[in-house]
Amino acid sequence: MAFLKLVLVFSAAIVLASSKKGGKKGRLRSLTFEINELKARKNDVMVISGEEDLREERCAKVCAGTSVKGETNWVDFSSNGIYTDVDIRKCGFVTIPTVTSSLEGTMSHWSTTGSSEIYSVTTDTFRIYLAAPHGRGGGANKMGWNVEWIAVGYTC
Template sequence: MAFLKLMVFSAVAIVLASSKKGGSAVSVEELRELLVSSMQTTISLTAVVEQQTKSISEITNFVDEAKEEIKDLKSKIESLGQKDEEQTGIEELEEKLVKEIEALKETCAEELKARKNDVMVVSGEENLREERCAKVCAGTSVRGATNWVDYSSNGIYADVDISKCGFVTIPTVTSSLEGTTSHWTTTGSSEIYSVTTGTFRIYLVAQSGRGGGANKMGWNVEWIAVGYTC
């Protein structure tokens, strides 16, 4: 509004000055046209100023938004860089672990190759095999759960399972009788019959062991077998 007043006063001043200089009076119509022209110019200038002000405001807002976006982008880049560093550290650790595992495998392989088998079989029911395949296996027919079978008038027998040893040739078997009472009166506990890769049998002369008496007295066969598993 102040700018508009200034333009109007300026126009009036120009008219008056022009009137004095030329010596002739300015008509009302001329004065009106001059004022209208001045007002139109003022309005146009005001619109330009408003438009420029709006543009400057929009540019300012754009710059502020751009600054924020650049800030966010910079933060993401820094975060990405940190993740890359962490990933690199993990990959280096994995690579180190793989190398250590491979080195350990080589060491174990060399030790196994250099170490001699503690079991030696000098003779057997079948042909001898590589020492590394020799194995000692031991067990029991289990106290109170041995499958004793009555045999003849004064004897019993039991088939002992050794299949879990995994023998591929007939092993050498040693056996004895263990119990809670009276097993010292028996004979036959160390006499082996019908040995296979998975079982063997023993016969006992023991009248008191018949009819389930052997299990009641805790008789069971304890054994050790040596053979080849490969």
């Protein structure tokens, strides 16, 4: 929205600066053109397909975040794995979003697998499992592992 206001102010300045050349009709045409251009670009988010039926483009939203480095709630799973549930409820999705994730850390996260495989997505959470025996027993938090994510979905 701030970008839109900035462009409108900039456009108005251009129109005023050129008003001496084109007169009132020229200014009106220029301003109308600028407004139509902005309306066409007002929503840069487009969902092409999703888990549920598509909705109005104006309702599409990109939301991103990270779990807390060193404090992510990693749960030991099997003899060589861990998992965590990531809270995305602040995004306000009303349909199941498309989620992409990766693992950030200060050491050894390069040796894990599973950070981009998403499980159990809802409008509020998703889960990832990691094959990472050295991450068990609190090791993941000691190595600063956290989940970086981006979700795209509808909020209305």
